[in-house]
Amino acid sequence: MxxxxxxxxxxxxxxxxxxxxxxxxxxFSPVLTHYVESDAFxxxxxxxxxxxxxxxxxxxxxxxxxxxxxSQSEGFQATNGQKAMKSIDARGITARFNPCGVxxxxxxLSDVHVRSGDxxxxxxxxxxxxxxxxxxxxxxxxxxxLLKRIESEHSNVTWRFRGERAGFFGTALLIxxxxxxxEYRASGGTLKMALxxxxxxxxxxxxxxxxxxxxxxxxxxxxxxxxxxxxxHGKAGIGEDKSVDLKATFDQLPIGGxxxxxxxxxxxxxxxxxxxxxxxxxxxxxxAGEAALRVRNGRIDNLPMLQKLAELARKKSFEHLELNDCSxxxxxxxxxxxxxxIAIEEKGKxxxxxxxxxxxxxxxGAVNLGLTRQYLxxxxxxxxxxxxxxxxxxxxxxxxxxxxxxxxxxxxxxxxELFKESPGAYLGLLFRQFEGWLKKVFGGD
Numbered sequence: 001m002x003x004x005x006x007x008x009x010x011x012x013x014x015x016x017x018x019x020x021x022x023x024x025x026x027x028f029s030p031v032l033t034h035y036v037e038s039d040a041f042x043x044x045x046x047x048x049x050x051x052x053x054x055x056x057x058x059x060x061x062x063x064x065x066x067x068x069x070x071s072q073s074e075g076f077q078a079t080n081g082q083k084a085m086k087s088i089d090a091r092g093i094t095a096r097f098n099p100c101g102v103x104x105x106x107x108x109l110s111d112v113h114v115r116s117g118d119x120x121x122x123x124x125x126x127x128x129x130x131x132x133x134x135x136x137x138x139x140x141x142x143x144x145x146l147l148k149r150i151e152s153e154h155s156n157v158t159w160r161f162r163g164e165r166a167g168f169f170g171t172a173l174l175i176x177x178x179x180x181x182x183e184y185r186a187s188g189g190t191l192k193m194a195l196x197x198x199x200x201x202x203x204x205x206x207x208x209x210x211x212x213x214x215x216x217x218x219x220x221x222x223x224x225x226x227x228x229x230x231x232x233h234g235k236a237g238i239g240e241d242k243s244v245d246l247k248a249t250f251d252q253l254p255i256g257g258x259x260x261x262x263x264x265x266x267x268x269x270x271x272x273x274x275x276x277x278x279x280x281x282x283x284x285x286x287x288a289g290e291a292a293l294r295v296r297n298g299r300i301d302n303l304p305m306l307q308k309l310a311e312l313a314r315k316k317s318f319e320h321l322e323l324n325d326c327s328x329x330x331x332x333x334x335x336x337x338x339x340x341x342i343a344i345e346e347k348g349k350x351x352x353x354x355x356x357x358x359x360x361x362x363x364x365g366a367v368n369l370g371l372t373r374q375y376l377x378x379x380x381x382x383x384x385x386x387x388x389x390x391x392x393x394x395x396x397x398x399x400x401x402x403x404x405x406x407x408x409x410x411x412x413x414x415x416x417e418l419f420k421e422s423p424g425a426y427l428g429l430l431f432r433q434f435e436g437w438l439k440k441v442f443g444g445d
Contacts, residue, residue, distance in 0.1 A: 013440040036065045049076065054083040069097045081122070084208045084238070090117040090152070114152035120167075121159050150175040157186070167195035168201055181209045191220060197257030200224050211239030215246070228252040228270065234277075249274045255295060269298035269326065286331040298323035311376040321346050335360050348372060351393055361403050369411070370395045385414050 035041055042063050050058035058078035066072045072094050079087045092115025151174050158167030171189030175182050184206050191199040202219040213236040220230040230253065236247030253271040256264050273293040279286040300306065300321040310318035325345040331338050336359040345351035349372060356365030369386075370393030376382040386394035402408035 025410055034063045036071055043055055046076075051079055051087065052222060053078065053081070053085060055079070055081050055085070057089075066094070071095050071097070084121050084213075086120040086122040088117065088119050090114045092116060112150040114150065114155070116154040117173075118156045118158065119173075121157060131135075148177065155186075155189075159183060162194045164194050167191070168204075171201055171272055178207055181207065183207045197222070197238050199230070200226075202229070208238075211241070213238055213282050220398065222254055222257065226252075226254075228254060236282065244277065244279045244282050244287075246277045247274070266303045267298075269295040269323070285334050288331075290331045291328070292327075292329045294327035295323065296326075298326040313375060315375060315378075317349070318375070321349070325351075341366075342367060348392075349375060351391070356400055358404060361405065363400050363402050365400045367398050367400070368395050369398050379415065380418050382418075384418060385411075 026264050031075055042060050045063065046058045046060050049060070050056065055078035058076060063071055063073045074092065076093060077088065081087060091354070094113045095110040109366045148261035153172055155171055155173040156167060156169045157171065157173065158165055158169075160166070168189045168191055170187060171186045174185040176185075177183075184204070186201060186204040189201050191201055199220040200223050204218045205216040206218075207214045213237075215232060215234050218230075218232045220232075222228050228251065230248060230249040230250045232246060234244070236242070236244045236246070251272055255267060255269050255271050257358075258271075259267055271293060272295075273291060275289065275291040277287060277289040279288060300323070302319060306318050306321070311318055317434050324347045325342060325343050327341065327343050328339055329341040331340075336357060338355070338357045340355040342352060342354050342356070351370040353370075354365065354367030356363065356367065358364075366444050370390070371386065372381075372393060376386060376394060379385070382394065386396045388395040396411065396414075398411045400407060400409055
């Protein structure tokens, strides 16, 4: 009995070896070459690729067989994507087949290489896919394209943001399957998006499923050689649940590129901190969050307001401030932003503490301004306004109002009242201004 069992097993093994040998021989056959390069095969691959990537249809350029297990096409295009990808334009495609897949009715592509491409992604509503009817003979043909690895040397992954095209440009992209879904890894290239400066992509790793976008890690830098970085991770629902939960930290980030254009020439330093953003959906109107920020090696140079103050006080050092302390915290729940724990100081000159809020561009709040006595000697009776003493500074409270475009404060009117009460000091101030004007006009020393 045992001998008969061994004979049966050997016979079955020989059958599969012969079948496999025939299958391998088929891959070297001119008949297969003719089929792979035919319009029928191209249309079949277009349908299967479009289905796998969730497009209604797709178009391959002519497919050419370049080896026993490799084929090449100049491009693949598809639009009106139903899921994460809205459109794709892949150029210079080379694919390697695994012939063993035929025996389990699969076109197994062990390696797909794309020279360059453009992919536009989108947020979408998950919907069940319709069941397509197939002819009776389909049961004898491979019914699935199985991708093991897709690699592109130079890709643009884009999306729409504030009505403009945004995304990662010129990045190296690697796509690998994760069950029925795909993982994406990218490195190199540049992030271009409204409201933020261009950033270099050191690396990114994310997973897109039917219901969830998971960002394992995104590492950005001001440029390829910078020590600064932004690291982010989080999740965003793309099914019925569209909630967002994203955390980011930033380190040694130059602040110049993040400031409004009219401020960039005056402020310098490196930012450190963290941000936590949540929302019922990705829309700004549903967002909330909190953040903490501190600036090291902060400098303020040649700010017109400080130049005017230096001229009035006859203190040239006011034109250049080196900040020993610069930090704040803020929270937001649309449409209100609360900025708290404000601390800005150059020791021996000034310190600012307080909190402000912005709601629909309206500015509210109060800050405490402290100056050392030597920087107040240009004021007559400074103790009438700076009426508190603490930590080596004379302090006053400044109330803020107006809008972020036209802010208002109540310190200037109080200082003007001091000069009205002391005509001699006011006259001296006028003479100093007149002297400065003469020097500018006639170049005097």
